[in-house]
Amino acid sequence: MSEQTMRAVTIEEFGGPEVMRTRRVARPEPLPTEVLVRVHAAGINPVDWKTRAGHGMAGLQSFPLIPGWDVSGVVEEVGFGVTTLAPGDEVYAMPWFPRPAGAYAEFVTAPSRQFARKPASLPHTGAAALPLAALTAWHALVDAAGVAAGQRVLVHAAAGGVGHLAVQFAKHFGAEVIATAREPRHAWLKELGADETIDYTQRRFEDATGGVDAVIDLLGTLDETDVRSVSVTRPGGIVVSVPGGVSPGLATAAGRAGVRTSPLLVEPDAAALTAIAELVDAGAVQVQIERTFALEEAAEAHRLGETNRTRGKLVFEVAK
Template sequence: MTTMNAVVARGIGGPEVLQLQEVERPVPGLTEILVRVHAAGINPTDWKARASGGRVGPGDFPLILGYDVAGVVEAVGGGVTWLKVGDEVLGMPKFPVLPGGYAEYVVAQSRQFVRKPAVLSFEEAAGLPLAALTAWQGLVDTAGLSAGQRVLVHAAAGGVGHLAVQIAKSLGAYVIGTASAAKHSFVRSLGADEVIDYRSVDFVSVLRESPVDVVFDPIAGDTSLRSVQVLKDGGVLVSILNVEEDAAAEAKRRGIQADFTLVEPDRLALTAVTDLVEAGRLRVELDSVFPLAEAADAHRRGETNAASGKIVLRVA
């Protein structure tokens, strides 16, 4: 077989630009593996790229979106010895270069994958890499979060946020999350010690007298400055989007670290994450699972911002 099915974004536009079509199947080169994709995770960066070009740029279309994949090794390239055909794996390879996860097969470097824990379905595994690595690298590597510290996690019921809450708890932190009232029980089930309804209460007014050591912020915008206002002097604002200028200036004045951090492929961190999964200390909540051919509907679901947990495509 030299071809495969994939969802191709024909150009910048709405979800309707995503079309299922037959494309050339990739072949693994040196140090690479060919993965038969069973499930592919969907992330906000996917629909942002589709809608505006994002990091990929308008000239890169048509293209196959998707960074997160979980599947089975179909073939190995030269030099790969630690994985073999039939192994179940998951990963976020090549980021920020697209591996093309919305497809039946993906090729990438073997050491940007890890073995899939048996306790995870392929759909759950596909929802893990990008979101969990974003949370882990932000909380562990950037913030150095430690036991006893107080951390505020914005959008705590979201794809990244619900994993950040659990990772922070695994580090022994006191976790405060923001979420709509309807999602409070879900966020508490993840281990959050407090949950603030951002729609009815200003989190600044709640936390001004009891500031936090770390804020994990996947929202940015005007949330950046307000987050700085609830941080202790010398604290850390972890933002996965650009920090607004006024927030950066106020942070600098108070000795607060406030940097944009971008996730990277990281086998060691992903192994630490899957260790938490196997220990029963981290779970992936699936908001919804769509067939590959319904990727457009999956994007529509994501763009509502109503999802709790991860949206995933079932491929195999």
């Protein structure tokens, strides 16, 4: 095949998983300060299928659209002015977010300083599972909540992609970690560092814990998790609400209780990815992959992701 084209998953209209097609499209070329990366693996995230369905970051997209943001691969070319990377470097990133990045493809281009060197201890499939989920957890704990040793941190949806990393980061920072998840995930979450686990299908979390310094809320208004989290948070503590930001109900409840709130939308952050890679290589953090897929299996991957029953992450193997 021509070096001017590449395989990619594309969509021409918003809709269900069936709108995704794998075809050959023009290969991107790096502009000055950008790098061209040959993608070895691409991570799959909830925002991907939400955007495909016309939600999520749909308002920032245009057709034809190549979905996805998480990538791990090898630098193929560098544009004029790039000083931090060279051809052959193994890198990972969540480039351009929330603008289109085109990660479900054999090549991507983006500013060189949005990429970090991938964890040396991980294959590309493991590295591709990290960026969006790990940066979300990192920004929530470090930048929004300022979690410190000795604090109590509650992580909702702790068995998911963001959640299982948030548990490990919080534990690494010296916090006491409470995790909500279905009971079959409890033993695994305790291996990752959770001190307490709560099966939200058996009892309400507000009946099982309290005195929390920070809540990492990955469910938002679902079952009023955001508002209910206020009751377990100490005055002066914080609820970081990731999906959809701070709802009016959360703002009202938190204001009455003297609890702080913060919305969160993850951003490209090469410095944080470098710190995360160091933790991974030191053995302090691990990423869980539920299953890998070929690009041609994009519809199947999204259908599985939309069940919200996966343990950890889903990943495309783009090149072997």
